Amino acid sequence: MLLAFAQFIQKTAFFTALRGSGYVYPAILSLHMVAIALFGGMILMTDMRLLGLSLRSYPVSEVIDQFRMPKRVGFLLIATCGILMACCKAEEYYYNDWFRLKLALLLLVALHAVIFRRSVYHRAAGLDPGSPLPAGAKLAASISLILWTSIACAGRGIGYIEPPLDKIHAQFFSAPVVAPPATVNAEYLH
């Protein structure tokens, strides 16, 4: 069903046009990368602040709170570009292991947000007073760094696999297509 959906999406007039659009597709890809540079940088800085490696003259709460909006805008931009590109080649990506891995990692990021939201990100002010940061905050930051780096790696990996769609299609269509109607008819007879 997922495969059928992927095929349907990429066959729509909009994504067919986008796929064959010459420079529009690479422009979306470039925008995806620019947004990664701009807002990935903020994720790196936030995580490294939690780990005590960067921006140490700033209270943790400042870094978390003030980057929150720009990071959201950035994520929206990255995700929009990503979804547009994924829909262009939805069927191919359905078979692409790196793409699957990337989606799984994004799910883990969502899980990370749910888990650490209360204890770290929404009580940032409580992390401030001169004392060393609680272990939970450092754990959250380390996992975040690992997850986002892995997502970037998986994303880059997508381009290196080209599932043999021709072969898959050939296999699909060479299978006997005469049989199914008979069984359907048999069902109707009962």
Added chain:
Amino acid sequence: MFVYDPSTNPLNNNDWAFPLLEIIHITGFAFSIGTIAIVDLRLLGMGMRHQSPAQLLKDTTPWTLVGLLVMLMSGPLIFSSDPNMYLNNSSFRFKMGALLIAIIYNYTIHRKVAGSNPAPMLGKLVGGVSLLLWVSVVFAGLFIAFV
């Protein structure tokens, strides 16, 4: 142009070397362009508004440099995988020009203006130009594969 056979380059004889370099390159520019953008956005009145641009610049400078060094080491290695292709690629040439201007701009005008907590209009101009320069570097880099 070069008497050099790319097929002898270890980069072209290992499945993982090239993608790994690309990831290092991308991480490098997330650090460098990312931290430059934090200062630029502050100059444009967005992001870390409780800190002065000068303070932000001072605190992000080491990470900008680390990112730049990573980029400037991984970039030439990527280039070495197929020098003649890159040299003949219009997008690559544009990228090198834009990169040179962006780096010089960053360590002269940008540094001087951001470091002196400029008037809003001047800050916006300088931050905007900086963003534009770096964005064009990234775009040109991606377009190498498409021109």
